[in-house]
Structure formats: structure tokens, C-alpha cells
Amino acid sequence: MxxxxxxxxxxxxxxxxxxxxxxxxxxxxxxxxxxxxxxxxxxxxxxxxxxxxxxxxxxxxxxxxxxxxxxxxxxxxxxxxxxxxxxxxxxxxxxxxxxxxxxxxxxxxxxxxxxxxxxxxxxxxxxxxxxxxxxxxxWPINAEQLPGWIKQRLQSSGIIAEPQAIQLLADRVEGNLLAAAQEVDKLFLLHGGGKLNFEQTAQAVADSARYNIYDLVDSALLGDVARTARIVGGLKNEGVEPVLMLWALSREVRLITRIAEANMSVDAAMSRQRVWDNRKTLIRRALSRHSKLRWQFFLKRCAKIDKVVKGVEPGRAWDELLMLSTQIAQ
CATH class of the missing domain: 3.40.50.300 (P-loop containing nucleotide triphosphate hydrolases)
Structure with a gap:
């Protein structure tokens, strides 16, 4: 059937x-x-x-x-x-x-x-x-079907978006449904449910010609400290919300910590965590630089920065994010 x-x-x-x-x-x-x-x-x-x-x-x-x-x-x-x-x-x-x-x-x-x-x-x-x-x-979603898929995805999160905003997202992700789902999650994180206009979407969606939060994660995992620091500065200048950067970093740190803690080979752990093939090399590089205890420390740092971002604890969110991302890259 x-x-x-x-x-x-x-x-x-x-x-x-x-x-x-x-x-x-x-x-x-x-x-x-x-x-x-x-x-x-x-x-x-x-x-x-x-x-x-x-x-x-x-x-x-x-x-x-x-x-x-x-x-x-x-x-x-x-x-x-x-x-x-x-x-x-x-x-x-x-x-x-x-x-x-x-x-x-x-x-x-x-x-x-x-x-x-x-x-x-x-x-x-x-x-x-x-x-x-x-x-x-x-089956993959084709270009004609993608705006409808994104609209339904937004609605499932309680977001009613303008047609121009939906088309912007479709153009941005170019058929990558996982990227589209991540953009929807970011928009909900920033604006919650309700109406979403083109301007709000344009501000939230990273322009692929500039630095974006995914560039930051990849650079940190790759171990390029200087580029990681430049990306943090670029994102700050572009007005990217610290909460989005923390979301991206925390997501990756949490994943790698689970892999580091697994009582099995790295390849088996990555398979269990459903890591995409094109990301496995990055994760191996990151795991080779830091121990399990170090990744657990990074995860605790993410929790601390979350409190700083929310104003629950004193501190400068951008300084904390720069320190965390460059420590991961070292």
C-alpha cells in the first residue's frame, strides 16, 4: 500500500x-x-x-x-x-x-x-x-509547489505571512526543505505567531551574499578562529539578533555533545543522530579538537549566554557569543 x-x-x-x-x-x-x-x-x-x-x-x-x-x-x-x-x-x-x-x-x-x-x-x-x-x-518539492509548502509550514506555527514574504523564503532556500523549516523556526522565534509582512521577513532571513548564522557555525566547527571572529563582527554590524546566533550555536553544540557522549563509534553516533553526509567532516574536525568534557562545558556556556540574552544574568551577549564561537574554533 x-x-x-x-x-x-x-x-x-x-x-x-x-x-x-x-x-x-x-x-x-x-x-x-x-x-x-x-x-x-x-x-x-x-x-x-x-x-x-x-x-x-x-x-x-x-x-x-x-x-x-x-x-x-x-x-x-x-x-x-x-x-x-x-x-x-x-x-x-x-x-x-x-x-x-x-x-x-x-x-x-x-x-x-x-x-x-x-x-x-x-x-x-x-x-x-x-x-x-x-x-x-x-519526493522533492518542486519550485511551483514550494511556496504552498512554506505557507502551510508557517500556518502550522501560527504565522500568517504575506505572499511576498512567502516568495522571499522560497527564493532564499532554493528547494531545501530543511533550510525552509529552519527559516520558519527562526521567524517564529523572532516574531511569534500572527501576521508576518515582507519587511519583517527580509530583516530576519539572511542574505546568502553576506555572512549568516550558518556560516558562523561552519567556520567554528572547521576551526578557523580568525574567520569566526570576523563573522561574529559582521553579523553584529548587520543587526542580526543574538538570540538567532545562540540558537544556531546551541543546536550544533547540543548535537555534538550527544555524539561525544555516545558509547559507540563516531560514525555510528552520527548515523543515529541523522547527521547529513555533507556535515560529517565538519563534526569530525570539531570532535578531534575538543574532548567530551569540553563539549559539555560549551553546552553549559550556551545555557549561561541564554540567560544573558534574556537579561536574567549580567553580561554582554555579543562578547559572550564571540568568546564561545572562537573557543569552539580553537
């Missing part, structure tokens, strides 16, 4: 399927589709969760063992299988077919993957999942 991402909410109001297979080359839609399924499962008392990340050394018997074992406390379970390549291999193909024919009685299985090549859809494992479960293919 095939369900589009925009049909998923309606589908979930009915009975949950035993198996969901979410795939496509639009990471945000894949991630949020899985989030919706998990949320609905929790409403139906699926309280336990097991996550399995497939790599070259993955033991496919873990999936069968999970299917055949019962929860210690008779809890219903969410089993998640992350298949980044979309290629389970010979053993994985057999296991997926076997599981689909005899799914666990007390669990639902959510399989998530990137884009599949054409040949994958002709395989036995894919056809079996199609017959026994629900397939959710996440």
Missing part, C-alpha cells in the same frame, strides 16, 4: 499498519513522516522503542530476535530500522521478507531509507513490503 506524506496524517487516524517503509531523497519529509508515525504509536500505548542502524557489519538476526522476543513488561514496541543506503543485501533481503510475512504481534516496524535506485523497486523484498506494509515515498 502506498501513501503520500501529505496523506499520512489521515491514514494514521485509522489502525496502525504493522510495517512502514519511508524512503526518498527529501530528508526532512522522511524524518517527519517517521516522527508522525511514532507520535501516533505512542498514543496507542507503544511505549518501548528499539533503534537499529544498518551498516556493513549489521547483524540482521537482531531484527528477527526483536520480532520474536516479548517485552519484559508486556509493553508494545516501536522497532526502527535505519537503512541509509536503501540496499539491505542478500541476507537483509531475506530477513525483511521473512519479517513481513510474520511481523511481531506487539510491535510496529518503521524502516527509513534514502533515495532508492530503480532496480530496488523490482526486488522481492521491496515488493513484499509493498504488499504487507505501507510505503511512503518522499
Amino acid at each position: 502506498k501513501v503520500r506524506p501529505d496523506q499520512l496524517e489521515q491514514h494514521l487516524q485509522k489502525n496502525l499498519a504493522d510495517i512502514y517503509f519511508i524512503f526518498g531523497d527529501e530528508p526532512l519529509q522522511v524524518m517527519e513522516s517517521a516522527d508522525r508515525i511514532r507520535a501516533q504509536a505512542r498514543k496507542q500505548d507503544y511505549s518501548a522503542r528499539e533503534v537499529m542502524d544498518v551498516d556493513a557489519q549489521f547483524d540482521w538476526n537482531l531484527l528477527l530476535d526483536a520480532a520474536n522476543s516479548l517485552s519484559l513488561f508486556a509493553e508494545k514496541r516501536i522497532l526502527e530500522l535505519r537503512l541509509p543506503t536503501g540496499k539491505p543485501g542478500k541476507t537483509g533481503s531475506k530477513v525483511l521478507q521473512e519479517y513481513a510475512q510474520r511481523p511481531a504481534d506487539d510491535a510496529i516496524l518503521i524502516i527509513s531509507s534514502g533515495k532508492l535506485d530503480g532496480s530496488a523497486k523490482n526486488t522481492k523484498w521491496f515488493k513484499t513490503l509493498d504488499q504487507q506494509g505501507v510505503l511512503i515515498q518522499c
